[in-house]
Amino acid sequence: MSGIIEVDNLSFAYTADREILKNISFRVDAGTFLAIAGPNGAGKSTLLNLLCGLLAPDSGTIKVDSMPVGSYSNEALAEKFAVVRQEPVPAFGFSVIEMVLMARTRYFGSMGFESRQDRQAVNEALEATDTAQFAARPLSSLSGGERQRVFIARALAQSSSILLLDEPTSFLDFKHQVAIYDLLKAAQLEKNKTIVTVTHDINLASQYCDQILLLGADGSYYTGNTRTVLSADRIRKVFDVEIFEGKIGQERFFIPLGKSTRERGQSDNKKSQSPHL
Amino acid sequence: MGLTVLIMVMMACAAVGTASISFRAALEGPGEQATVNPDYEILVNVRLPRILLACLVGAALACAGVVFQALLRNPLADPYILGISSGAGLGAMIAVVAGFSWTLWGRSPIAVFAFIGASGTVWLVWFVGRLTGRFHVTGLLLAGVVVNAFFSAVIMFITSIARADKVYDTIFWLMGYMTAEDFLTLWIGAGFVLSGILALFFIAPQLNALSLGPDNAVSMGVNVKKTRLIAFLVASAITAIAVSLSGLIGFVGLVVPHAVRLVFGPDHRQLLPLSAIVGAIFLIATDTLARVVIAPTELPVGVVTAIVGGPVFLVLLVKYSRQVGWMK
Numbered sequence: 001m002s003g004i005i006e007v008d009n010l011s012f013a014y015t016a017d018r019e020i021l022k023n024i025s026f027r028v029d030a031g032t033f034l035a036i037a038g039p040n041g042a043g044k045s046t047l048l049n050l051l052c053g054l055l056a057p058d059s060g061t062i063k064v065d066s067m068p069v070g071s072y073s074n075e076a077l078a079e080k081f082a083v084v085r086q087e088p089v090p091a092f093g094f095s096v097i098e099m100v101l102m103a104r105t106r107y108f109g110s111m112g113f114e115s116r117q118d119r120q121a122v123n124e125a126l127e128a129t130d131t132a133q134f135a136a137r138p139l140s141s142l143s144g145g146e147r148q149r150v151f152i153a154r155a156l157a158q159s160s161s162i163l164l165l166d167e168p169t170s171f172l173d174f175k176h177q178v179a180i181y182d183l184l185k186a187a188q189l190e191k192n193k194t195i196v197t198v199t200h201d202i203n204l205a206s207q208y209c210d211q212i213l214l215l216g217a218d219g220s221y222y223t224g225n226t227r228t229v230l231s232a233d234r235i236r237k238v239f240d241v242e243i244f245e246g247k248i249g250q251e252r253f254f255i256p257l258g259k260s261t262r263e264r265g266q267s268d269n270k271k272s273q274s275p276h277l
Numbered sequence: 278m279g280l281t282v283l284i285m286v287m288m289a290c291a292a293v294g295t296a297s298i299s300f301r302a303a304l305e306g307p308g309e310q311a312t313v314n315p316d317y318e319i320l321v322n323v324r325l326p327r328i329l330l331a332c333l334v335g336a337a338l339a340c341a342g343v344v345f346q347a348l349l350r351n352p353l354a355d356p357y358i359l360g361i362s363s364g365a366g367l368g369a370m371i372a373v374v375a376g377f378s379w380t381l382w383g384r385s386p387i388a389v390f391a392f393i394g395a396s397g398t399v400w401l402v403w404f405v406g407r408l409t410g411r412f413h414v415t416g417l418l419l420a421g422v423v424v425n426a427f428f429s430a431v432i433m434f435i436t437s438i439a440r441a442d443k444v445y446d447t448i449f450w451l452m453g454y455m456t457a458e459d460f461l462t463l464w465i466g467a468g469f470v471l472s473g474i475l476a477l478f479f480i481a482p483q484l485n486a487l488s489l490g491p492d493n494a495v496s497m498g499v500n501v502k503k504t505r506l507i508a509f510l511v512a513s514a515i516t517a518i519a520v521s522l523s524g525l526i527g528f529v530g531l532v533v534p535h536a537v538r539l540v541f542g543p544d545h546r547q548l549l550p551l552s553a554i555v556g557a558i559f560l561i562a563t564d565t566l567a568r569v570v571i572a573p574t575e576l577p578v579g580v581v582t583a584i585v586g587g588p589v590f591l592v593l594l595v596k597y598s599r600q601v602g603w604m605k
Contacts, residue, residue, distance in 0.1 A: 052496055078498025090488040091350035092543035098485070105486045106498035112482045112546055158497060 002066060003027035004162065004194050005051065010060035012043070012050060020046055022219040023060070028211065030161070033188050033195045035205035035226070038215030039239050044198040047215070048164050051196065052081045064162075075106050082155035084165040089139060089147075096142070096150050097135040100125055103158040125157035128191075129183055145176030152183060156191075163187065165197040169204065177201065181208045202254050206230050214238055230254070279554040286558045287332065290565040291324050329463050330455055330522060331564040331578075332557040335529055337470045337519040339537075339556025340477055342530030343549055344512035347484040348505060349414055355531035356516040359421035360398045363428035365520040366451055368394025370432055373447045374439045387450060388521040395517035398424060403509065413505075414491075453526035453579025455564055466522055473515040474553055480504050481545040488543070528582040529556055532590045539593050559586065 005028040013019040020043040028034050036044050049055045051062060053069045062069045064080050072080065082103070090099055103125075104118040114122075126132040129149040139147060148168055155163050163184070169177040181204050187193045199205050205212055205226065212229050214222040216238045222229050232245035235254050242257040257265070341356035349358070357363075368390035402420045409416025436444050483504040486494040491501045516530075533556040534548065541551055563581040570576055 049492075054492055054495060074495060074500060075498040078496060081496065083493070083496040085493060088489050088493050090543075091347075091490075092352070092488055092538060094485070094488065094543050098542070098544055099489075102482075102486045102489065103497055105482045108482050110479075112479060 035209040082158035335556040335560025339533040360424035364398025392521035452577035
């Protein structure tokens with residue numbers, strides 16, 4: 001079986017002297033949930049823009065449904081990918097429903113008006129993201145969590161087979177982080193979407209995502225099943241930070257340790273090692 | 278609905294003026310060769326052309342303002358932001374100082390040179406903006422601002438070395454100057470402006486999508502390059518036509534789009550047609566004021582648009598912005 005996205009030997013550089021992505025290969029199967037994680041500057045967002053065709057690879061190929069991304073027209077590509085970038089707030093005071101309706105622009109009739117299917121797709125997206133109750137409100141009046149759900153509603157309304165997201169939970173509290181991932185998981189399981197999300201949250205990724213692509217800042221990368229790829233040693237190496245690993249049942253959790261915690265931990269160890277104190 | 282209001286305003290303004298006329302008398306027709314019907318003459322050959330001109334120019338400037346604001350994703354944008362005004366001004370200045378006295382299709386050299394100056398500036402700004410590459414919009418804006426400043430400096434240079442009486446003509450033009458145009462000019466202008474506005478209606482949904490930024494618009498399947506090219510060319514063309522017909526009338530292109538957006542929302546599919554109508558009504562009304570306030574002399578209409586439009590806009594801003602959140 002071939003994946004819905006196949007990346008083969010991909011390299012990309014913004015400037016000739018620094019290659020940001022080097023010889024990366026991975027595959028995303030249809031209907032799976034992939035997390036892209038890694039330190040700042042590792043090229044996560046760049047990879048997202050390469051996937052959706054906004055940037056062109058320097059070498060290597062990216063195929064979607066067995067065809068190179070570059071061979072699709074812009075409109076055909078919008079049928080494959082819907083992209084949620086960080087804080088895509090429109091320039092003027094559009095309401096929630098107006099903004100979600102923009103995702104249907106390419107389906108509009110020649111007079112520029114939406115059809116009944118368009119309105120239905122928008123309503124379904126609003127229902128799925130639990131945003132229908134503030135459809136008429138301007139986007140600027142919503143909280144961060146509500147707004148992020150609206151952005152996802154816009155992506156769902158585009159009726160694409162793949163959702164690409166760039167750090168969808170970065171400004172949200174715990175409750176809303178979980179709500180966003182629940183929403184994405186539901187879209188994966190109920191609407192059979194393929195989901196690719198850039199994230200800094202290893203623990204949410206390990207709970208929700210089937211696959212992970214861990215990009216290192218030095219050009220190294222690890223890909224595969226989330227459970228097999230994630231380990232304390234590997235995260236320590238990729239992010240260059242001390243990690244504590246804990247377990248709840250089968251689920252593993254990774255907590256970065258600050259300098260003061262590490263020092264206290266070391267002195268505690270010494271105490272327990274020296275019985276005469 | 279809006280069109281009905283427009284027609285009512287046109288009729289009301291046709292009735293107002295230095296000389297009082299009656300519609301009933303005017304409807305009796307042009308009269309015999311010997312006894313000209315003065316009411317008909319004033320209405321049809323003096324006031325009506327000027328009202329139609331104001332209608333045309335107001336609609337063109339308001340629509341161009343909407344489009345430039347959408348294109349540049351900047352609420353401060355107006356039809357003149359990319360230097361069209363100073364280009365046209367420079368053209369007009371050159372025509373006046375050089376003392377041309379010919380006419381082209383009934384147009385004075387001021388109008389012809391203003392049009393050439395406006396189009397040339399647009400081309401220059403677009404060309405420079407394209408060289409700046411991926412951050413096209415920022416490049417365009419900067420190129421526009423700099424070209425604007427440069428041409429304004431050249432205008433001031435010419436002003437300071439030219440003879441005072443010649444400069445006086447252009448100063449009026451720079452403040453917005455409307456006269457009764459002949460019907461041929463009006464029909465040609467109307468043809469271009471109306472087809473331009475119509476073309477803009479067709480890209481209204483794409484302009485909505487562009488408000489999310491070019492990257493997001495592309496990802497939603499919108500042809501951003503094509504939309505931008507059409508929007509830029511059409512908005513520039515109707516602005517250049519408006520400017521060459523009536524001089525530099527400020528404020529309409531900035532304030533009408535905002536006022537309509539504040540009251541009716543930012544969806545371009547209704548923002549464009551409504552702005553066209555409101556822009557037309559606004560300019561007809563202010564031009565009528567300009568005609569009658571210090572009659573029999575006239576004020577430059579650009580002065581009236583700002584004096585009347587400013588306070589009205591501020592009231593709208595305070596009243597509606599809390600509900601609409603238009604800046605975010």
